Amino acid sequence: xxxxxxxxxxxxxxxxxxxxxxxxxxxxxxxxxxxxxxxxxxxxxxxxxxxxxxxxxxxxxxxxxxxxxxxxxxxxxxxxxxxxxxxxxxxxxxxxxxxxxxxxxxxxxxxxxxxxxxxxxxxxxxxxxxxxxxxxxxxxxxxxxxxxxxxxxxxxxxxxxxx
Amino acid sequence: xxxxxxxxxxxxxxxxxxxxxxxxxxxxxxxxxxxxxxxxxxxxxxxxxxxxxxxxxxxxxxxxxxxxxxxxxxxxxxxxxxxxxxxxxxxxxxxxxxxxxxxxxxxxxxxxxxxxxxxxxxxxxxxxxxxxxxxxxxxxxxxxxxxxxxxxxxxxxxxxxxxxxxxxxxxxxxxxxxxxxxxxxxxxxxxxxxxxxxxxxxxxxxxxxxxxxxxxxxxxxxxxxxxxxxxxxxxxxxxxxxxxxxxxxxxxxxxxxxxxxxxxxxxxxxxxxxxxxxxxxxxxxxxxxxxxxxxxxxxxxxxxxxxxxxxxxxxxxxxxxxxxxxxxxxxxxxxxxxxxxxxxxxxxxxxxxxxxxxxxxxxxxxxxxxxxxxxxxxxxxxxxxxxxxxxxxxxxxxxxxxxxxxxxxxxxxxxxxxxxxxxxxxxxxxxxxxxxxxxxxxxxxxxxxxxxxxxxxxxxxxxxxxxxxxxxxxxxxxxxxxxxxxxxxxxxxxxxxxxxxxxxxxxxxxxxxxxxxxxxxxxxxxxxxxxxxxxxxxxxxxxxxxxxxxxxxxxxxxxxxxxxxxxxxxxxxxx
Numbered sequence: 001x002x003x004x005x006x007x008x009x010x011x012x013x014x015x016x017x018x019x020x021x022x023x024x025x026x027x028x029x030x031x032x033x034x035x036x037x038x039x040x041x042x043x044x045x046x047x048x049x050x051x052x053x054x055x056x057x058x059x060x061x062x063x064x065x066x067x068x069x070x071x072x073x074x075x076x077x078x079x080x081x082x083x084x085x086x087x088x089x090x091x092x093x094x095x096x097x098x099x100x101x102x103x104x105x106x107x108x109x110x111x112x113x114x115x116x117x118x119x120x121x122x123x124x125x126x127x128x129x130x131x132x133x134x135x136x137x138x139x140x141x142x143x144x145x146x147x148x149x150x151x152x153x154x155x156x157x158x159x160x161x162x163x
Numbered sequence: 164x165x166x167x168x169x170x171x172x173x174x175x176x177x178x179x180x181x182x183x184x185x186x187x188x189x190x191x192x193x194x195x196x197x198x199x200x201x202x203x204x205x206x207x208x209x210x211x212x213x214x215x216x217x218x219x220x221x222x223x224x225x226x227x228x229x230x231x232x233x234x235x236x237x238x239x240x241x242x243x244x245x246x247x248x249x250x251x252x253x254x255x256x257x258x259x260x261x262x263x264x265x266x267x268x269x270x271x272x273x274x275x276x277x278x279x280x281x282x283x284x285x286x287x288x289x290x291x292x293x294x295x296x297x298x299x300x301x302x303x304x305x306x307x308x309x310x311x312x313x314x315x316x317x318x319x320x321x322x323x324x325x326x327x328x329x330x331x332x333x334x335x336x337x338x339x340x341x342x343x344x345x346x347x348x349x350x351x352x353x354x355x356x357x358x359x360x361x362x363x364x365x366x367x368x369x370x371x372x373x374x375x376x377x378x379x380x381x382x383x384x385x386x387x388x389x390x391x392x393x394x395x396x397x398x399x400x401x402x403x404x405x406x407x408x409x410x411x412x413x414x415x416x417x418x419x420x421x422x423x424x425x426x427x428x429x430x431x432x433x434x435x436x437x438x439x440x441x442x443x444x445x446x447x448x449x450x451x452x453x454x455x456x457x458x459x460x461x462x463x464x465x466x467x468x469x470x471x472x473x474x475x476x477x478x479x480x481x482x483x484x485x486x487x488x489x490x491x492x493x494x495x496x497x498x499x500x501x502x503x504x505x506x507x508x509x510x511x512x513x514x515x516x517x518x519x520x521x522x523x524x525x526x527x528x529x530x531x532x533x534x535x536x537x538x539x540x541x542x543x544x545x546x547x548x549x550x551x552x553x554x555x556x557x558x559x560x561x562x563x564x565x566x567x568x569x570x571x572x573x574x575x576x577x578x579x580x581x582x583x584x585x586x587x588x589x590x591x592x593x594x595x596x597x598x599x600x601x602x603x604x605x606x607x608x609x610x611x612x613x614x615x616x617x618x619x620x621x622x623x624x625x626x627x628x629x630x631x632x633x634x635x636x637x638x639x640x641x642x643x644x645x646x647x648x649x650x651x652x653x654x655x656x657x658x659x660x661x662x663x664x665x666x667x668x669x670x671x672x673x674x675x676x677x678x679x680x681x682x683x684x685x686x687x688x689x690x691x692x693x694x695x696x697x698x699x700x701x702x703x704x705x706x707x708x709x710x711x712x713x714x715x716x717x718x719x720x721x722x723x724x725x726x727x728x729x730x731x732x733x734x735x736x737x738x
Contacts, residue, residue, distance in 0.1 A: 017531035021538070028543050059523060088526035091519060091573060093584055109530040110566060113537030 007052030007128035008032040009120070012042035012068065013086070014060050018109070022055060022086065022116070029117040030130030039063025043071055046078055052128050055120060058087040058098060069102040082123040086111065164243055166212035181209040183216065193223060194237060206244065208276050215302060216277040218248035245277060249300040252281040252361050259359075260366075269353075269368040274303050276362050290371050292343035303367075308341045340369060349376045392487040395478065396425045403482065412489055414464035425485065430462045458494075461487065470494045511580065518576050525569045532562045571701035574633075575684070578708045585627040585712060592622045592655045592662060595632050600653055603639045610643060613650040622655055624662050624733045630709045631731070634717070637702040638666040638729045645727070646670030658732075665730040673721040681719070682707040 009031050013019035016037075023033045034049055036042035038061040046054060054072070058065035065085055072078045082104040089098065090108035098106050105123055107116070121129045165172075165181050172180060182190050186207055193203050204222040211217060223239040252275045260282070264271040270287035274280055280298050288295055291306055298305060340350040353368040383406075386393045392409035396402050405420050413420075413428055420427075426434045461471040469491050476484045536559040538544065540552065547555070577583050600616045607614040624631075642651045649669030656663055673681065684704040703717075710717050714734060721727035 015527055015531075018527065018534070021531055021534040024538060024543070025534075028538070088523040088530065089519070090526060091522050091577070109526050110533040110562075111530060113534050113541060 006030050006032065006130035007124050008034060008049065010034040010036065010042065010045055010049065010051035010054045012036040012039065012054065012056040012060065012065075014038055014057060018057075021113075022111075025113055025117055026120075029121075031117070037061075039065065039068045042068055046072065046081065047075075050078075051081065052125075053120060053123055054081055054083040055086055056083055056103075058085055058089055065098075065103075066101050073102045084120060084123055164211075164241070165209065171212075181211070183208055183210050193221075194225070206248070209241065217243050217245040218275075218277050220244045245279065246300055248275065248277070248361075249279050249281055252279075252359075252364065253299060255359060255361050256282045256357070256364065264366075267368065269370050272303065272306065272367045272369060273357070274365045274367065276364065278302050278304075281364065287369065290342075290369065291340065297343075306340055306369075308339050308347050340371070348373045389486070390488075392489070394420075394425060394428070394485045394487065395482050396485065398481045400424050400426070409487070412463075412487070413461065419464075428461055428487070430460055430468055433459065461489070514580060518573060518580075522569070522573050526566070529562055529566055529569075533559060533566070536562065568701070571705050575701060575705055575708065578705075578712065583630075583709075583712060585630065587625050587627055587713075589623050589625055590628055590631070591620065592624055592664060593618045593620050595628060595635065596653060596655055596664060599632060599635045599639055603636065603643065607643045607646075607651050610646075611648065612643065612646055614653075615650060616653045618653070618655045622657065622662055626715070626733060627713050630713045631715075631733075634706040634709050634715070634731055635664060635666075637706045638717075638731070641702060642666050642668035642670065642727070642729070645672075649726070660734075662733040663730045664733070665728060667726065667728045669726040672723040672725050672727055673719075674723045678719075678721060682717075 009026055011019055011022050011026070011033055013022060013035075014037050019035060019037070023035060026033050034045050034051055036045050039056075040062040042054070042056060042060075043063065045051070054068075056065050056068055060068070063071070065087065069083055069085075072081065072083055083102075084105035084107060085098045085103040086107045086109065087094070087098065088109040095106050095108070105119075107119055167180060186209075189207060193205060196203050202222050202224040204220070206218060206220050208216050209219045219241040221239055221241050223237050225237055226235050227233060228235050256273050260273075264273075264282070264284040265286075267284070268286065270290040271282070271284040272280055272287050273282040279300050280303055281300075283293075283295055283298060285295075291298075293305075338350050338352060339347040341347055349372045351370045351372050353370075355366045355368075357364045357366050386404070386406040387408075389406065389408065392412045393404075393406045394402055394409055395404040401422050402420050402425055403422075405417060409420065410416055415427075459471055459473060460468045462468055469489060472488045472490045474486045476486070478484055536555055539547065540555050540559065574583075596616065596618045600614070604614045604616070639651070639653065646668040647670070651669075652665075652667040654663075654665045654667070656665075682703050684701055707717055710731065716732040716734075717729060718732060719727060719729045
């Protein structure tokens with residue numbers, strides 16, 4: 001399977017270091033990524049880009065993860081996109097609380113870099129998985145590949161936000 | 164006979180001296196008769212100088228002037244027949260009433276118009292201690308204490324007759340009888356007039372109410388000694404009795420309270436809801452909506468209100484006893500307690516929130532540290548030298564150590580605050596033990612240790628899975644950490660009705676000194692490689708606390724240099 005056929009995954013995370021970590025890992029395993037720094041932006045990108053999977057922090061500015069999952073799951077167009085919580089809320093009961101809020105999966109922080117991507121891939125249909133069992137070594141400088149359409153929409157969004 | 168000297172008597176009219184007021188008319192009537200006829204002979208009552216009465220036989224003759232036939236004077240011969248009269252009366256009433264008066268439980272004393280005792284029943288003999296013969300014909304005075312004699316009380320026959328309407332005399336005023344021994348005792352007297360051919364007599368039914376008085380005193384003593392206000396109301400809801408606590412509590416004095424409606428003790432708004440229903444007034448206070456809740460309040464004389472609690476007891480006498488308790492202090496206490504509770508709940512909530520954000524904030528940077536250390540070690544950005552790899556391993560293990568510290572501390576905080584949610588379920592021990600063995604076994608093997616697991620299937624326990632699993636992980640981790648060579652054995656077996664899950668190692672063991680404080684927080688043994696810093700120092704402490712929570716016990720045996728044995732003992736629990 002070529003890397004261009006693999007899925008686009010939206011990462012919603014306000015902490016830049018953690019966002020960078022997840023994006024880096026996903027790319028290393030051959031996925032395309034979209035990034036959002038808060039819940040509102042995450043939803044906007046989800047609406048316009050229809051990612052194959054959303055990785056979402058819970059404690060977020062503007063709209064938190066619970067609000068994001070609520071809006072996502074009540075939107076007919078978006079409800080089928082799997083959304084996995086990656087959160088530092090990792091005390092007893094947090095997992096159940098988060099899963100019952102509508103998230104399809106839960107991964108507690110700190111993540112295990114060796115298994116993180118495999119855990120996420122389980123939420124993707126087989127044909128969208130990168131098929132890369134081992135990460136590409138030393139190729140992380142490769143730019144994010146986006147479809148023309150996605151790039152245009154993203155740019156338009158960017159413009160819209162400026163005004 | 165009458166006790167007057169000649170000097171005292173001459174010049175006074177008879178009526179002034181010896182004729183009792185109620186006999187004056189009779190005397191005049193007789194004299195009118197004697198004026199026309201010859202000699203009038205009759206019996207009547209006369210008074211001595213000392214005031215006592217006597218029966219006299221009187222013969223009165225009108226003396227007229229022989230010529231003019233004008234009435235000149237009356238000659239009146241009087242003979243004291245008191246005793247004769249008593250005997251006569253006695254005979255009469257005895258014959259007529261003896262059987263009747265013997266059958267009553269009261270002491271019966273009959274007196275004739277002169278106040279002389281003409282008949283007593285045996286009960287009266289017993290009560291007063293006099294033999295019948297001793298008091299027959301004596302004035303009734305001798306049955307009364309000195310202070311009542313001639314004092315306008317019943318000893319005065321005039322009074323006697325005035326009172327003799329059949330009702331009891333003692334209501335309101337206290338009467339006492341006098342025994343022969345000189346002892347006084349409280350009595351109740353009912354007087355009834357008896358019309359006989361020998362004149363009117365009085366029958367007194369006398370009841371010794373010593374016992375009743377004692378009972379009353381006991382009752383009053385009880386009322387007074389109670390810490391609560393006690394109010395007795397009659398059928399018309401009027402107050403008939405209060406204790407001094409009532410006076411103290413409401414500020415009204417006794418006189419102001421008696422005969423008033425009891426509703427005066429509650430505020431207006433309570434009265435409206437229960438017109439004429441004092442029971443409802445207190446038991447189902449239905450104040451108007453504007454009122455503070457449904458709480459019943461009392462009203463003092465000064466208009467101030469205070470919270471009360473009332474219990475209501477119907478008495479056998481158609482009266483009702485209200486026991487009213489001032490609950491101001493208790494309400495204040497409850498209020499304070501409630502405020503404290505609210506504060507405490509707020510504090511707990513704040514602490515829980517603090518714990519949660521603490522957990523979140525401490526983990527967030529660790530995610531990037533452990534994550535990027537991992538990507539480096541995975542060689543994602545490029546190959547590493549051996550030294551780079553070794554140093555990065557140190558970074559990662561330190562970060563993981565910090566993570567376990569955070570986890571343990573937060574877990575401990577949760578246990579301390581009672582926030583651990585336990586979920587007891589039927590679990591096959593083997594499932595949990597195998598799961599832990601699968602996770603940690605590779606670590607032991609990597610360290611060159613043998614790892615033996617002997618777990619029979621179908622040993623089911625009722626337990627919180629997570630807590631059980633966490634304790635076991637802690638114990639196995641410790642065993643691996645403190646063992647450099649040999650074997651680690653994981654075993655499940657039944658022992659004395661309990662299920663025992665044990666971890667045995669051939670490690671360095673624990674010194675006798677260290678064993679004493681083994682389960683204390685931050686007590687750390689020197690690890691297998693002589694390094695004291697490994698572990699959070701909370702593992703066993705946490706395990707112990709978790710074991711307490713799930714009703715399990717951790718036992719251990721250890722010998723320095725030989726190894727350790729730790730066992731989780733799970734009591735058999737009814738499913």
